[in-house]
Amino acid sequence: MSTEVVTEIRVGHSPDPDDAFMFHALANDKIETGRYRFTHQLQDIETLNRRALDAELELTAVSLHGYAFLTDTYALCACGASVGDDYGPMVVTREPMGIDDLKGKTIAVPGTLTTAFLGLNLCLGGCPKGEHSPRNLHTEGDAGAFRYVVHPFDEILNVVERGEADAGLIIHEGQLTYGDQGLNLVVDLGKWWLQETGLPLPLGANAIRKDLGQPAMDEVTALLKQSIQYGLDHRQEALEYALQFGRDLDPTKADKFVGMYVNDWTLDFGERGRKAVATLLERGHEAGIIPEPVELEFIG
Template sequence: EMLLRGKLDISAASVHACAYLSRRYEIMTAGASMGIGYGPTVVSKYHASLDDLKRYPIAVPGTLTTAFLALKLCIGLFPFIVMPFDQILEAVIKGEVPFGLLIHEGQLTYTDAKLVKVLDLGEWWYRKTKLPLPLGVNVVRKDLPNDLKRSVVRHLRESIAYALNNREEAISYALKFARGLDPKRTERFVGMYVNELTVDMGEQGKKAIVTLLELATQKGFIPHTKPNFVGD
């Protein structure tokens, strides 16, 4: 909400939210989270078809998440219930909802509860576009000085590169925020979404973002938008 009001200079944001931020913000080319053939996952206690997803409620982690937008692009409109992302897995286990759209560490832990994968949106997106699924980015206010914006991107890129080059130290720090993941799974999860595209999304990452937003615009899911990018 603060981003939508233009109250922050720099912030993380979903790619979906960027459709509503482009008037005030630019996307930094460092710091993106992109799934390369994997991504947010719809799970259930039972095997189900894509048609089932259109008929029965799906618990989703928010309507401005990229996961929600990607799911709409995949199956069209569907009934949904919004709940905090860290409560969705338990709601599916207890049978409170038939399906849950999992983001973050839930993508690695749902099999512990004997849940089954109905749809991996990263797999679907890669089959459709041969591009990574762009989920989250960092944005910076357009009206800040250009030198300052480039400096922020450069320092962010250097920080990510340092973490990748000092993986053990970085994973040890990340464990503080792992929400119950053991070290092995924490390292796997970090490796999924902190990669070469996080250091620099490059033309492939930019194309992925533009493609996602263009397809969503064509479907009428978001207003027409043209994202602007800032590098170092």
């Protein structure tokens, strides 16, 4: 009889196709995990960012913006990233307008700890202050250059279509489907960021809790990388699993969306990806949005 102690790893990730693709092997027992048992909790990224502030989960998807507030308790896994390489979160409106037209407008956003929200502030010159600091939980606020209201990410297209906000900041598969609702693209923040910095826009990552200790952090991160590689090596199988999380996506769009956010960047940030993370968080700090300089720690 084995006396090996089983270690439970509670995993948090978003209920969308790219995360499902990434975690398919771990969720469906496709790889050997040794003494680790993974249990999965699917929630939107802003909820996971908020839960990470309380260090609730051993391994969790986080926004890179959110990670700026988590460095005491979590390290970043070198694998598992979602990176927008000349694409990313978008601002859409009912009527065509330019970037400067967004200033002073009310924009529906998917959460103030999302990287999309940080990118929007950097693009428009916004800086939430005081009670409207991104770390504080609130449903609306003033970023100086624009006002914002927080909505679940999968409601934002509908909010804009109904005219309940002047514009919407969209993430996940909304980047492929906004045109189906007759909405207009104002700015793709991934394209804007590449023009500004020459770097891809790092959006999300996986963070692992430091109190697990270095050996476990290394081993769990290695298993995460195995799961990502399994999905890439068994693409059709992983896509079929991921499709159940693809709101309004047909198989072709789901394949495209997964390809956007599960790729070589996901296997490892690499030198350029790490530079992109550092640059993003430095710019956020310089703009006054992130209160303290961020010391990055990567595992794997």
